Amino acid sequence: MKVLVTVTDVAVVDDEFEIDGLDVDERYLTYELNEWDDYAVEEAVQIAEDVTDVEVVTVTVGPERSEEVIRKALAKGADRAVRVWDDAIAERDLLDAETKAELLAAVAREEEPDLILSGVQSGDDSFAATGVTLAEKLGDEWAAVVNQLDLDQDEGLASVHRELEGGVDELTDVELPAVLTIQTGINEPRYASLRGIRQAQNKPLDVKSLEELGLDGSALESPLRWTATYEPESEGEATVFEGAPDETAGELAGVLRDEGVGQ
Numbered sequence: 001m002k003v004l005v006t007v008t009d010v011a012v013v014d015d016e017f018e019i020d021g022l023d024v025d026e027r028y029l030t031y032e033l034n035e036w037d038d039y040a041v042e043e044a045v046q047i048a049e050d051v052t053d054v055e056v057v058t059v060t061v062g063p064e065r066s067e068e069v070i071r072k073a074l075a076k077g078a079d080r081a082v083r084v085w086d087d088a089i090a091e092r093d094l095l096d097a098e099t100k101a102e103l104l105a106a107v108a109r110e111e112e113p114d115l116i117l118s119g120v121q122s123g124d125d126s127f128a129a130t131g132v133t134l135a136e137k138l139g140d141e142w143a144a145v146v147n148q149l150d151l152d153q154d155e156g157l158a159s160v161h162r163e164l165e166g167g168v169d170e171l172t173d174v175e176l177p178a179v180l181t182i183q184t185g186i187n188e189p190r191y192a193s194l195r196g197i198r199q200a201q202n203k204p205l206d207v208k209s210l211e212e213l214g215l216d217g218s219a220l221e222s223p224l225r226w227t228a229t230y231e232p233e234s235e236g237e238a239t240v241f242e243g244a245p246d247e248t249a250g251e252l253a254g255v256l257r258d259e260g261v262g263q
Contacts, residue, residue, distance in 0.1 A: 001051060001153060003044040004113035005078065006104055006130070007058045009069035010034045010123040022093055022229050033069045036119025040182040042189040043149060044117050045077035051153055055079050059107045061100050063090065067205065074200035075192035082107050086209035088217055094226040099219070101133035106213035108138055115158065116179040120145055128181075135179035142179040143172065147186050 009031040017028035033041075041058065048054040058073045058081045060066050070081045084103050089095070108116060116138075118131035135142035147169075148161035162170040163183055174180070192200070210216060239255070241248035 001054045001115070002111060002113040003047055003054060003056050004108060004111055004116045005037070005040050005044045005056065005058045005073070006116070006118040006134075007037045007041065007060045007070060007073050007081075008034045008119075008122050009060075009062060009066045017231075019229050019231065022226055024229070031065060031069060033072050034119055034122045036121055036123070036182060036184060037073075038119075038189045039184050039186050040117040040119050041073045041076055041078060042187045043182055045190075046187065047115075047151055048077065048079075051151065057082065057111060057113070059104055059111075060084065061089070061095065061103050070205060071197075071200045072192060074203045074205070075196040076190055077196065078203075080204040081206070082111075083205060083207045084209075084213065085207060086211075088210055088220060092220055094222070094224055095220075096222050096224045097127040097129035097133050099222050100130050101137055102219045103210075103213070103215070104130070104134050105137040106215055106219075107208065108134070110213070114176050115151070116140070116177070118179065118181050120181045120183050131179055131181035138177075138179070140177050140179050141174045142181075143174050144181045145183050146180045147183045149180065149182075149186065 010033075011024070011029045011031055013024055014028040018025045041056075044056045048056050056078045058070060058078045060070055060081065061084045063085055067083065070083060074081055084107060089103075092099075116131075116134065118134065120131070121128035122130075132142055132144055143158075143160045143162055145163045146160045147163045150159040151157075152159070156176045158174045158176060158178055158180065160172060160174060160180060162172065164170055210219060241251050243251075
């Protein structure tokens, strides 16, 4: 059995930053494994621990910088990784969900996984559509916002709990092959052990270009354009009360009375 996990790195912006054109200046950015993808990786690794003969493969659309995050996923138990990138992709200002899904689908067709796990969304773009778009392109069954997963390999079924609006949980069976988008809280992501970190350096990480995936520039065409980047204006300022609890509580009560709270 093969489980393919989509992984991305997300930018974390410093409290104070500057914008350079359409981008936040790189001096103010650090990158980390997307939170939702971390849970997807953990779910895949747990499947590999519970089911015999399971290979976990991660796939990332990203520049060389993203290999640090990919190695973190490998250190947590993934077996190997694929990174998709070339000059044509690098020239794009924006990779929307449709474009990412097209690139990921090309990898999935080569890998032929039984199950694809994707984070519900990324912490930066937050499109929350890549996983289900990927399923549509592959013609696979899918379930979104999965917060519990029970896999029956013999029956070829994934029994999933889905988190719906209003706090409602849906229980449904999804036939494999399938794409599931994983919600935070489905498990407790592990820390990478020192041994895992060392092993990750020797695990295969293949880089694929558009041409190697049988794609051309048309795969990057999108109606979406990134036109501007700006820092939103703050609508208010926080007030910090300093001092002993009884003093600050009295000051807070006074502010609340002035604002009409509780009247």
